[in-house]
Amino acid sequence: MPRLTAGFYQREDTVQIAKDLLGKILFTQFDGQVTAGRIVETEAYKAPEDKACHAYLNRNTNRTKTMFLPGGVAYIYLCYGIHHLFNVVTGPEGAAHAVLVRGLEPVEGVETMMLRRKHDRLKPQLTAGPGVMSMAMGIYKQYDATSLLAPDSPIWIEDAPPLDPEEMxxxxxxGVDYAEECAAWPWRFYQKDCRWVSRPR
DNA sequence: ATAATGATTCGCT
DNA sequence: GCGAATCATTATG
Known part of the structure; x- marks a missing residue:
């Protein structure tokens, strides 16, 4: 399938993009090893009004500046000193919007993913959760601001049929309880009854 | 320069 | 269910 285009990522409505990303296929290729997974869980983050967003009130710092780039690059940062979390930057340049990918259904390179996770059996803990799915895909914060659109990019997303609305x-x-009234906003989207979703079953 | 704090995960109780 | 692991980022002095 073709890759998602700049037009897909650079729309203004990040919440809609978070929904649209469900079902798409995230690929990486590092050291010749291709791994891929079907996106089954996402969350939208949107400055300036979202208190859970790192760029709340459009705070433009050395870390958050990536989110201000035009949609179609990766925003990757270290969380709790341990986990590398992968986001897709969305919206036009200057809009600090992003979608966090939290869960993947493994599609390709499962052996490589299990090696990276030090797993010897295929189980949901391989890629269900934003920290572990990044590890399985080989994504680290040094790839922050990497383009998902460049032909030679090691990280990209391919198109796929949209999720059936009944399944969403x-x-x-x-993990955003600190964000006061924004914590209740229903900006997490996931595939119903999917074992590769991080939280419930 | 220092101190507080996470967009989490895992192991133990 | 609870708490440790572990550190870059951020705010503050």
């Missing part, structure tokens, strides 16, 4: 669920985002 929404709810509050995870």
């Amino acid at each position: 669920k929404a709810g509050p985002r995870i």
Whole structure:
């Protein structure tokens, strides 16, 4: 399938993009090893009004500046000193919007993913969760600001049929209780009854 | 320069 | 269910 285009990523409505990313296929190729997974869980983050967004009130710092780039690059940062979290930057240049990818259904390179995770059996903990799915895909924060559109990019997303609306669920985002009224916003989207979604079953 | 704090995960109780 | 692991980023002095 073809890759998603700049037009897909650079739309203004990040919440819609978070929904549209469900079902698409995230690829990486590092050291000749191709791995891919079907996106089954996302969360939208949108400055300036979203208190859960790192760029709340359009705070433009050395870390958050990536989110201000035009849609179609990766925003990757270290969380809790341990986990590298992968986001897709969305919206036009100057809009600090991003979509966090939280869960993947493994599609290709499963052996490589299991090696990276030090797993010897295929189980949901391989890629269900934003920190672990990044590890399985070989994504680290040094790839922050990497383009998903460049022909030679090691990270890209391919198009795929959209999720059946019946299969899509929404709810509050995870781990953002500190964000006051924004914590309740239903900006987390996931495939119903999918074992590769991080939280419930 | 220092101190507080996470968009998490895993192991133990 | 609870708490440690672990460090870049951020705010503050």
